Amino acid sequence: MSQPGRVVVGVSGTPSSLQALRVAMGEAQREGVGLRAVVAWVPVGGEIAYRRAPCPELLRIWEQEAQWRLRNAFDEAFGGVPDVPALELVSLRGSAGPALVAAADRPDDLLVLAAGPRGGLARLTHGATARYCVAHAACPVLTVPAPALLADLPRRLRHRRPVSTGSGTPLTLAC
Template sequence: MTTAIRRVVVGVSGSPSSLAALRAAVDEARRGPSELWAALAWTPVGGETGYRRAPCPDLLKLWERQACARLRNSFDEAFGGFPGGLVVRPLVIRAEAGRALVDIADRPDDLLVVGAGERGLFARITHGSVSRFCVAHAGCPVLAVPPPALLAQMPLRQRHRLPALPVEAYAGTDVRQ
């Protein structure tokens, strides 16, 4: 006997792979009476250790506002806004992405959806694999969504660039942890 999924947790970063995961998560959430928990995890530039060595609260606030704007922008790029007819709980969390997603999707009847990212040695060396961490450590089912085919057609230098948002986009952000 299978149990109904009550929460679909998806990791969002704004990358093309995470947008594919977001679309898949919305499809999964619509299949049953499920809530969509969209989580964007972020850490200060230079990591937590670097920030402890040279703390700057103003920069910390800016980075958090940027993370909130990236989460909102991801929904705008994928759907033109938050999808209707679905309970969406946006989360912006200051933590390493893999650990944060595993901690959020902590119920056996959750479904964790992550973008699998690019394949290949170069991609594994230059980027930590959040999807591999989640598959290895999650206590719930994990759906690893392959990268969109369009990603392979993009020049290498553009594949991981996040869209630049004007400073005005960060004003008035209200998506919080």
């Protein structure tokens, strides 16, 4: 017997990914399936830089930051993490495209993500994750256009992600 499908959504915290999260939640509720919200992260400077100078404490902080971004996305989209059955919050270390394709590993899953900006120049600098997922996913992929209100924001704010303010205590690292 095969497992029932899920809706898997890529979350980064940008306004476009919040729109994708809302659509994914609606699809999961409509279909009566679970929702798996995924945030992908890589160490600051990339994997190669981290391998040259590993610091487990920094790695823990970066993972906590990614988990915070995921919870914060639910706060911004719904006012908090909804109390719905079969909701899974997942933080995966790796590039967004491959991580999302790996998270949506069942043929009956639905992968939902932000489509990225339109226009030639924008496509060169953004939207690579959506293109990667459409090309490599083994399940259907739904790309969600940016919310209409995003066009009213100044260009420099359209793709910004929130940043954790932390606990306010000084940070001491021993790496």
